[in-house]
Amino acid sequence: MTDQRNLIVAIALSIAILLGFQYFYEGPRVQQQKQAAQQAAQTEQPVAPGAQPGAAAPGTVPGAAAPETVKDRAALLAEQLAAGTRVKIDTPALHGSVNLVGARIDDLTLADYHATPDPKSPEIVLLAPAGTPDAYYAEFGWVPEDKSQPVPGNDTKWTASEQVLTPEKPLTLTWDNGNGLVFERTIAIDKNFMFTVTQKVRNTGSTPVRLLPYSLVSRAGTPHTEGYYILHEGPLGVFNGKLNEHKYDDLRKSGTISAPTTGGWIGITDKYWLVSLVPDQKEEVTARFVYSAPGNTDRYQVDTLGKAVEVAPGATIEQTSRLFAGAKQVRLLDEYSDKLGISNFDLAIDFGWFYFLTKPFFYALDLLGRLFGNFGIAILVFTVIVKAAFFPLANKSYHAMAKMKKLQPKMQEMRERFGDDKVRLNQEMMALYKREKVSPVSGCLPILIQIPVFFALYKVLFVTIEMRHAPFFGWIHDLSAPDPTTIFNLFGLIPWTPPHMLMLGLWPIIMGITMYFQQKLNPAPPDPVQQKVFQFLPVVFTFMLASFPAGLVIYWAWNNTLSIIQQWIIMRQDGVKVT
Numbered sequence: 001m002t003d004q005r006n007l008i009v010a011i012a013l014s015i016a017i018l019l020g021f022q023y024f025y026e027g028p029r030v031q032q033q034k035q036a037a038q039q040a041a042q043t044e045q046p047v048a049p050g051a052q053p054g055a056a057a058p059g060t061v062p063g064a065a066a067p068e069t070v071k072d073r074a075a076l077l078a079e080q081l082a083a084g085t086r087v088k089i090d091t092p093a094l095h096g097s098v099n100l101v102g103a104r105i106d107d108l109t110l111a112d113y114h115a116t117p118d119p120k121s122p123e124i125v126l127l128a129p130a131g132t133p134d135a136y137y138a139e140f141g142w143v144p145e146d147k148s149q150p151v152p153g154n155d156t157k158w159t160a161s162e163q164v165l166t167p168e169k170p171l172t173l174t175w176d177n178g179n180g181l182v183f184e185r186t187i188a189i190d191k192n193f194m195f196t197v198t199q200k201v202r203n204t205g206s207t208p209v210r211l212l213p214y215s216l217v218s219r220a221g222t223p224h225t226e227g228y229y230i231l232h233e234g235p236l237g238v239f240n241g242k243l244n245e246h247k248y249d250d251l252r253k254s255g256t257i258s259a260p261t262t263g264g265w266i267g268i269t270d271k272y273w274l275v276s277l278v279p280d281q282k283e284e285v286t287a288r289f290v291y292s293a294p295g296n297t298d299r300y301q302v303d304t305l306g307k308a309v310e311v312a313p314g315a316t317i318e319q320t321s322r323l324f325a326g327a328k329q330v331r332l333l334d335e336y337s338d339k340l341g342i343s344n345f346d347l348a349i350d351f352g353w354f355y356f357l358t359k360p361f362f363y364a365l366d367l368l369g370r371l372f373g374n375f376g377i378a379i380l381v382f383t384v385i386v387k388a389a390f391f392p393l394a395n396k397s398y399h400a401m402a403k404m405k406k407l408q409p410k411m412q413e414m415r416e417r418f419g420d421d422k423v424r425l426n427q428e429m430m431a432l433y434k435r436e437k438v439s440p441v442s443g444c445l446p447i448l449i450q451i452p453v454f455f456a457l458y459k460v461l462f463v464t465i466e467m468r469h470a471p472f473f474g475w476i477h478d479l480s481a482p483d484p485t486t487i488f489n490l491f492g493l494i495p496w497t498p499p500h501m502l503m504l505g506l507w508p509i510i511m512g513i514t515m516y517f518q519q520k521l522n523p524a525p526p527d528p529v530q531q532k533v534f535q536f537l538p539v540v541f542t543f544m545l546a547s548f549p550a551g552l553v554i555y556w557a558w559n560n561t562l563s564i565i566q567q568w569i570i571m572r573q574d575g576v577k578v579t
Helices: 002-043 075-083 249-256 330-340 355-372 375-389 390-407 408-418 424-437 444-463 508-519 529-547 550-573
Strands: 087-091 094-099 104-114 124-126 136-143 171-176 181-189 194-203 208-221 234-239 242-245 256-261 265-269 271-280 283-294 299-305 309-311 316-327
Touching: 075 094, 087 104, 094 355, 124 271, 136 194, 136 271, 136 316, 136 390, 181 242, 194 208, 194 309, 208 265, 208 271, 208 316, 234 249, 234 256, 234 283, 242 299, 249 256, 265 283, 265 299, 271 299, 271 550, 316 330, 330 355, 330 529, 355 375, 355 444, 375 390, 375 550, 390 408, 390 444, 390 550, 408 424, 424 529, 444 550, 508 529, 508 550, 529 550
Parallel strands: none
Antiparallel strands: 087 094, 094 104, 104 124, 104 136, 136 208, 171 181, 181 194, 194 316, 208 299, 208 309, 234 242, 234 265, 256 283, 265 271, 271 316, 283 299
């Protein structure tokens, strides 16, 4: 009676935890994502939207301007383009414009990335100008040691050399301060997401001038984040070879965090997108994370400030820095790191503690995806490769499990003989294990092997943009998103959308079935209560994995299937009855 009561309590607690997780965490999170996606489709904003104008920072580096009247992004851009104060950006990867007032890079959309898997859906908006609800921009300039010396500011109207910025045609901007200094800024862009900004200052006066180069990325409002512990979203950078990550909450408490660095980078990351400043890798700069709240609006800024440079009369100085603004493609970040010498640029992708495992897994999946033309097939093939690598170890473990299952009748007999004497029962069990040369924990080995592989694959599917909107077959149009079907409306046959906690797709059900059959091949736990709880686990895992990326559920189901085949063959070889 006590065992039955414990079983009921265990099952009730499991159900309560599962439903509580789905109702209080997964449900609200997915609802927020749906609302963000709907807003994206209506306003051409990212699914995980950025926030608004950047933080006005105390100190020498300029901050964002005071709060402006908020306008619709499309209307404001149309107005400024009509007024001739913008130069268009047109590259294979980016669309947008440069604002000639302030020379800000503040209007970018990603040509190859859309709000939904539908290629006709709006392009992801990455940067937007000040004065719009989602303002997010980059700025470059100079800080004078002599505050009376005019330098270009937020309201400076530059003269442009081109009408369109392309990879073949850089944009050169000029401005004369009327006090002996002529400022020139050349903005070049490659075919991907890297801007190169070269600033020149020519002194036509009779006295030397000292200037400090700066760059900043500015964002306002605290953006919606995925809220996962394993994923960092927010300010981050690499200083002197070391990664620095700061949550939005932490930055709000600290206000300003600064550090000197030679080389490296600093920026703000979302799950898939990055806006990052890359200073000259040979010069020492002061990098800062800054928070302020003018007008009760959260504002975040990352910036760099270089050493003072003297411009002698008749001389010209030059300073070069870069801006990355785009998708966090692994191969592209590695290419920039190698080509430009940017320290640990790939750490913008949160590969986590298992970096040494996760990144090779990505490259393996990416190679297979390119080879087969489908990341879903790549996952299946990759699973076979992993199973083959651990085949000898798994074989040994399955042989031990077969022996354990063969001993089940003897163990049942012992439980009937010594059921009331727990100490004697355990002694007899241990003697049996020793006599038959088996280990009761041998069946755990395949699971222990699978855990780091599962976690590393989960990270790859979750954090790499290459998996975003990658289709499989049938109804799976995005391997990085959960299975969109549910058994509770007969997989779409009934015109009803169940609540999130009832979204139980076909692939999670397939995974649960394979888990059940694999469990039937394993030796049962010695305790009857544990046996019944373990029998319930496939149901628990089916509901839990319903909210996981479909690619991960497909991996688990396929891995279970391969394990069932391997274990069944071994059990037949060892003369164990398969039930």
